[in-house]
Amino acid sequence: MNGKNKNRHYYIPKRSGIGFGDVFAITVVAAAVGIIMGLLFAPQSGLKTRNILNKKIVELQDRCRFALLEARVMGEEILEKSIEKAEKVSSKVKNKK
Structure with missing residues (x-):
């Protein structure tokens, strides 16, 4: 390392504290609240809403x-095609020996 690069500082951004699990949980809760609110304020009767x-x-x-x-x-189709291809490759390898 030469003297020029010695005093350089590189910016490394910090990751936020919210991960995929947090976003997923928030989405599920928001969806549940939306459904409940929709049912509570629905213009139909309870029986009609249940139907x-x-x-x-x-x-x-x-x-x-x-x-x-x-x-x-x-x-099943993919499995069949894979088996056919594997058999072709196997026969080619056997024929080369």
Whole structure:
């Protein structure tokens, strides 16, 4: 290290105290408060609101089931292609010996 660089000071920014976990927790709490406030100030009756919520929950369950089924099919296709590629590579290696 030469004499010129000896007295240089470099600025290193400090990280803020908020991490991913904190942001996630704040988001979840804010969403819950928003849902509760929306239900409290909803113009519908309690029965009507519960019926709407039940329909939305059923729709969400159906979407999740479909997404899970779709992911399973895609995973099986990827697995089959991977096995085929592995067999091709294996046969090429065996043929070179």
